[in-house]
Structure formats: structure tokens, C-alpha cells
Amino acid sequence: MIEITAEIRAIIDRAAADLALAEGEYIDPADGLIHCKHYGGNRQTVVPCFGKSGYFMPRCVCPCQAEAERRRKEAEEQRNRMESIKRRRAQGLQDRYLYDYTFANDNGQNPLMKKARAYVDNWKQAYRDNTGLLLFGDVGTGKSFFAGCIANALLDRDIPVLITNFPSILNRLTGMFSEDRVEFIASLGMYDLLILDDLDAIKNPPDLAHARIYDRILERCAPILFAGKNFREENAEATKAAAKGIVSPK
Ligand SMILES: [Zn+2]
Structure with a gap:
């Protein structure tokens, strides 16, 4: 059982509060959750409340957001590598x-x-x-x-x-x-x-x-x-x- 510290509670509250629809999102009537228009991936999920009945529905990252983040990181690593190569060449x-x-x-x-x-x-x-x-x-x-x-x-x-x-x-x-x-x-x-x-x-x-x-x-x-x-x-x-x-x- 995870202990719900004030810090974790704050994160949960923030996630639950941020439920205004952004551009490219819709609420699927089938589950009542926010989805992404690209491929219909979930941008909201259902998590049981710790230690009591009920659920909360925080935001989550859909597959195309995860993919975009992966590409962003990859491009950043590539940029850092090019910078490093440039620096080493200037030194060497x-x-x-x-x-x-x-x-x-x-x-x-x-x-x-x-x-x-x-x-x-x-x-x-x-x-x-x-x-x-x-x-x-x-x-x-x-x-x-x-x-x-x-x-x-x-x-x-x-x-x-x-x-x-x-x-x-x-x-x-x-x-x-x-x-x-x-x-x-x-x-x-x-x-x-x-x-x-x-x-x-x-x-x-x-x-x-x-x-x-x-x-x-x-x-x-x-x-x-x-x-x-x-x-x-x-x-x-x-x-x-x-x-x-x-x-x-x-
Ligand atoms: Zn998506």
C-alpha cells in the first residue's frame, strides 16, 4: 500500500483538476474519458482511490504524445552529440x-x-x-x-x-x-x-x-x-x- 503523502495528494489533485479539453481532444461517450483525435488513444485514465471507495480520473499520455516525446528526446540527444563532436574536433x-x-x-x-x-x-x-x-x-x-x-x-x-x-x-x-x-x-x-x-x-x-x-x-x-x-x-x-x-x- 502506497502511503499518500501531502506531496502525492497534490500531484493527484493537479492531475484531476486539469481536465479542460485541449485542441485535438474529445470525450468518448463510450467511457466518458478524454481521448486524442489522432488515433483515439486515452489522455485520461481511471485509477481507484487509495484506501477508500471510488475512483479518480487523472490525465495520462496517449501513444502519439509518448512517441512525440521519444522523438523530441532523440533529437535532443542527437543535437548534444553533434555539439560534443564539434567541441572535440575544435580541441583535437x-x-x-x-x-x-x-x-x-x-x-x-x-x-x-x-x-x-x-x-x-x-x-x-x-x-x-x-x-x-x-x-x-x-x-x-x-x-x-x-x-x-x-x-x-x-x-x-x-x-x-x-x-x-x-x-x-x-x-x-x-x-x-x-x-x-x-x-x-x-x-x-x-x-x-x-x-x-x-x-x-x-x-x-x-x-x-x-x-x-x-x-x-x-x-x-x-x-x-x-x-x-x-x-x-x-x-x-x-x-x-x-x-x-x-x-x-x-
Ligand atoms: Zn494521441
């Missing part, structure tokens, strides 16, 4: 030209692009296994386009991606107080995929700290060679073999 693609680096704009000339598509198709596995991609080769060989296509495809799914490079990270860190540095570095962790596009420098790391960072990245990445340059074999062969599986289409 700091150079405007990257917006146009999409699979739709691929001219099909670079056979490596199928690896980009495979990476996106296998994204869940790549994310689970913490597997990134190392794109290396000369400037102008399509690395940025390759990276941009992956980023845009994942951003379209509302997945947080950041394309950046070490110089701009170091630039941001310069002049920051140490607390801000910790916060900035932590903020890089909120991206599911971080694409660093200047790793050509790995061959000659400027110091040991850089060498360590590069080693960490290399261990977790499947290397993809652009424009026929040789890739120096690194250690971590087992990890790389697993990583390669991610970019091989089934």
Missing part, C-alpha cells in the same frame, strides 16, 4: 586544414590509406590494447593526411582524439608553472588517441629524456613507412608484431 584538430583530411577526400592514390581505414575499423581493439600508430617518412608523403583521416573518422564517432607534435607540446610547457605543467600533461591523457606527427626526430633524440619518451611510444605503436624510407628496427619486436595485427585488414 588545432590546424584548420586537418578538417578536410577525411576518407571522403581520399583520391585513392596512396595504397597505405587502407591501413588507415583498417585502424579505424579495428579501433576498439587498438584502444583496448593501447596500440597507436607511428607514421614516419619525409614531409609531403601523406603522413598528415593519413593521421587526419583517422582522427576525423574517430571524432565523427565522438571519440576524443588529439593531433599534435612535440614542438608544440614543449612550447606550451615552456613558461608554465610546475602545477600547470602537471595539469597540462594530465589533460593529454583525456584523449583516447594522441597522434604525434613529428616523430622523424626519433632517429636522433636530443637527450636521454626524449629518447625514453620515444622508446615508450615506439613500444606501443605499429610502424607505417611513408615513401620508401627504411625503418630502423627497434627492440620490442613482440609488441610491434601484435600492433601490426591491428592494421592488417581481415
Whole structure:
């Protein structure tokens, strides 16, 4: 038995009082209740009074009102999702030209692009296994386009991606107080995929700290060679073999 608190009583009274016919409603003589003109659904129902004899007849939602509400919510969720995607894209693609680096704009000339598509198709596995991609080769060989296509495809799914490079990270860190540095570095962790596009420098790391960072990245990445340059074999062969599986289409 539900206890009728003053609050519930107020709700019942309000529902019972709101019985003026709105546009598109009629009272069906068969049951004496308010119905909707669209499909005849009930907009009023009969509920027994708690603890005493008699009934009250509060308003209710007819099926087409429920459907309209469902569609309204769906449209709102879609709007929120689009807003979120727009926000993530603005955060993740700091150079405007990257917006146009999409699979739709691929001219099909670079056979490596199928690896980009495979990476996106296998994204869940790549994310689970913490597997990134190392794109290396000369400037102008399509690395940025390759990276941009992956980023845009994942951003379209509302997945947080950041394309950046070490110089701009170091630039941001310069002049920051140490607390801000910790916060900035932590903020890089909120991206599911971080694409660093200047790793050509790995061959000659400027110091040991850089060498360590590069080693960490290399261990977790499947290397993809652009424009026929040789890739120096690194250690971590087992990890790389697993990583390669991610970019091989089934
Ligand atoms: Zn209706």
C-alpha cells in the first residue's frame, strides 16, 4: 500500500483538476474519458482511490504524445552529440586544414590509406590494447593526411582524439608553472588517441629524456613507412608484431 503523502495528494489533485479539453481532444461517450483525435488513444485514465471507495480520473499520455516525446528526446540527444563532436574536433584538430583530411577526400592514390581505414575499423581493439600508430617518412608523403583521416573518422564517432607534435607540446610547457605543467600533461591523457606527427626526430633524440619518451611510444605503436624510407628496427619486436595485427585488414 502506497502511503499518500501531502506531496502525492497534490500531484493527484493537479492531475484531476486539469481536465479542460485541449485542441485535438474529445470525450468518448463510450467511457466518458478524454481521448486524442489522432488515433483515439486515452489522455485520461481511471485509477481507484487509495484506501477508500471510488475512483479518480487523472490525465495520462496517449501513444502519439509518448512517441512525440521519444522523438523530441532523440533529437535532443542527437543535437548534444553533434555539439560534443564539434567541441572535440575544435580541441583535437588545432590546424584548420586537418578538417578536410577525411576518407571522403581520399583520391585513392596512396595504397597505405587502407591501413588507415583498417585502424579505424579495428579501433576498439587498438584502444583496448593501447596500440597507436607511428607514421614516419619525409614531409609531403601523406603522413598528415593519413593521421587526419583517422582522427576525423574517430571524432565523427565522438571519440576524443588529439593531433599534435612535440614542438608544440614543449612550447606550451615552456613558461608554465610546475602545477600547470602537471595539469597540462594530465589533460593529454583525456584523449583516447594522441597522434604525434613529428616523430622523424626519433632517429636522433636530443637527450636521454626524449629518447625514453620515444622508446615508450615506439613500444606501443605499429610502424607505417611513408615513401620508401627504411625503418630502423627497434627492440620490442613482440609488441610491434601484435600492433601490426591491428592494421592488417581481415
Ligand atoms: Zn494521441
